[in-house]
Amino acid sequence: MPNARDLLDWYDRHRRTLPWRAGVGEVMDPYRVWLSEIMLQQTTVTAVIPYYERFLTRFPNVQALAAAESEAVMQAWAGLGYYARARNLHACAQAVAALGDFPRTLEGLRTLPGIGPYTAAAIGAIAFGIPVVPIDGNVERVASRMFAITTPLPEAKPQIAAAAAQLGDDDAAKGRPSDFAQALFDLGASLCSPTQPACGLCPWRGACKAQKLGIQAELPHKSPKAARPLRHGVHFCLVDSDGQVLLRRRPPKGLYGGMSELPGTPWREQAWALHEALDHAPMRAPWREAGVVEHGLTHFELHISVRVAEVGRIQAEGFLCARNALAEAALPSVMRKCLKVALG
Numbered sequence: 001m002p003n004a005r006d007l008l009d010w011y012d013r014h015r016r017t018l019p020w021r022a023g024v025g026e027v028m029d030p031y032r033v034w035l036s037e038i039m040l041q042q043t044t045v046t047a048v049i050p051y052y053e054r055f056l057t058r059f060p061n062v063q064a065l066a067a068a069e070s071e072a073v074m075q076a077w078a079g080l081g082y083y084a085r086a087r088n089l090h091a092c093a094q095a096v097a098a099l100g101d102f103p104r105t106l107e108g109l110r111t112l113p114g115i116g117p118y119t120a121a122a123i124g125a126i127a128f129g130i131p132v133v134p135i136d137g138n139v140e141r142v143a144s145r146m147f148a149i150t151t152p153l154p155e156a157k158p159q160i161a162a163a164a165a166q167l168g169d170d171d172a173a174k175g176r177p178s179d180f181a182q183a184l185f186d187l188g189a190s191l192c193s194p195t196q197p198a199c200g201l202c203p204w205r206g207a208c209k210a211q212k213l214g215i216q217a218e219l220p221h222k223s224p225k226a227a228r229p230l231r232h233g234v235h236f237c238l239v240d241s242d243g244q245v246l247l248r249r250r251p252p253k254g255l256y257g258g259m260s261e262l263p264g265t266p267w268r269e270q271a272w273a274l275h276e277a278l279d280h281a282p283m284r285a286p287w288r289e290a291g292v293v294e295h296g297l298t299h300f301e302l303h304i305s306v307r308v309a310e311v312g313r314i315q316a317e318g319f320l321c322a323r324n325a326l327a328e329a330a331l332p333s334v335m336r337k338c339l340k341v342a343l344g
Contacts, residue, residue, distance in 0.1 A: 001166065002146055002207040004173035004180060010203035011183035014190070018045070019053055021182070028178060030102040030127035031062045037122045038089050038114065040136075042082050045189070051080050065090065066097035074259055074330035081333060082298075083256050088114025104128050125181040133168035134181050135161055138188025143167060144220035145192065148209035152221035160220070230301045234277035235264030235335075237308040237342035238285060238316065245326065245339070246282055248318035255297075256332045262339070263318060267302060277305070282316035285309035291341040295334040302334065308342040 015021075020036035022028045035055065039048045055076050059065040065073070070090055077086035091113040096102055102123065103109050109120035124130035133139065143149070143163040149156050164184075167173070173180040191198045199211050210216040238246040247260045263282040265272055281287060286309050293304040314320060321329055326339060 001170075002204040004167070004170035006203040007183045007187065008172055008176060008179060011179060011186060014186065015182065016186050016189070019049060019056075028127045030123060032056070033127040034092075034102065034115075034119070034123050035089075037119050038085050039080060041085060041119075043080060048080075051077075059093075062093050062096050062102075065093035070258060071330060075328060078259070078330050079333055079336075083259055083332060085114065087252075087257060102127070106130060106132065122181065125177045127178070129177050131168065131174040131177040132181075133164045133173075133184065135164050136185065136188075138192070139164055139184045140220055141194065142184055142188045142192050145197070145210040145216050146204065146208050148213055148215065148219070150215075150219065150221060152223045154223065156220060228296070228300050229269060230303065231267040231269055232271045232303050232305075233265050233267040234272050234280065234305045234307065235262040235338050236281050236287065237262050237290070237306060237339065238282055238314055239308070239310045239323075239343075240314045240320070241310075241312045243323045244314070244320040245323060245343075246314050246316055246318045247321050247329065247331075248282075259330045259332050259335075260321075261331070261335045262306075262342075263316070264304075272305070277307075281307075282318065283311075283314070285311050293334065293337045293341055295337060297334075304334070304338055306338045306341045 018036075020032040036048070036052060039052055039055075058072075058076050059068060068090070070087075073090045074083070074086055077083065077089075080086075092115065095112050103111070106120045106124045109115050109123055110117070115123070118134055118136060121130075121132045121134035122136075125132050125134055135143070140153070140157075140160050143160045144156065146167065147163040149159050149163060151159055167184070168177070168180060187202070187204075191202045195217060197216050199205050199208070199216060202208070205211055208216065210219050246263060248263050250256050250259050250261055252258045263280070265277055265280040278287070287307040288309065290306040290308045293306060295302045295304070323343065331339070
């Protein structure tokens with residue numbers, strides 16, 4: 001069984017410096033821990049850091065975030081993807097502000113919008129010192145290798161959860177649950193990397209069953225992913241004589257809920273004939289083809305034909321946004337791609 005003290009000693013020497021982490025001897029801020037964990041879902045640390053720093057400048061505490069308009073929150077989130085996270089983030093901030101602070105139990109944390117088992121465990125362990133092991137992708141990889149779990153994911157998740165719990169069932173780990181959780185994250189993000197683990201430098205190399213079997217780089221096994229279906233859409237970029245672009249707001253629920261977009265068709269499996277697509281144009285105009293945007297989403301691939309037109313005055317449903325203000329608009333990345341194709 002790996003010794004938690006060996007990992008903690010390694011962590012004390014090699015811990016990553018991250019903007020949401022407290023320094024040695026400092027108290028963790030649960031707001032910063034929670035914000036970072038929500039942002040890091042489906043997103044890399046490198047990609048998150050600049051968004052996190054800008055978001056924290058704009059909303060320095062949970063009360064500021066709770067009091068913000070939803071449009072401002074979506075603007076600050078735009079570009080991070082998985083936009084339901086931003087809606088839940090805002091709702092969670094309002095719930096925490098109403099409570100007066102974050103709950104200090106796993107059960108209490110689980111009652112908050114957007115906080116599931118992993119996020120509750122991460123906040124609980126890191127911010128409040130609850131002796132629990134949060135299981136993210138890094139911890140899954142470490143645990144599957146330590147115990148040589150060859151069952152493919154996602155079927156292996158119960159086995160990996162039990163293995164991770166064993167890693168934390170150690171007096172040293174229970175004595176420093178915040179540091180132990182972060183040490184596991186750092187080990188998986190550095191030495192125990194997905195393709196070329198640096199086993200010679202690992203503090204747990206002597207206890208790793210996969211390393212002894214020579215299969216560490218193969219684990220965890222993953223079941224083959226099903227091919228994602230392809231959907232098609234057409235979106236229209238309409239520009240007036242003042243350089244303003246017509247946008248519209250998406251419904252508050254569902255994919256990209258509450259965000260802004262160029263007017264267009266629904267997204268469907270069948271490609272759109274031009275005459276069909278034009279029925280969804282915001283108004284009659286000299287539409288010309290600007291190009292095609294390809295964008296991958298979690299459950300499907302999306303191909304969007306972008307059409308653009310200039311008119312003197314826009315008379316259509318939606319709202320106008322000056323071209324120099326588009327960078328601040330609450331636009332998902334797929335719409336930014338469409339605008340780039342349309343406007344150059």
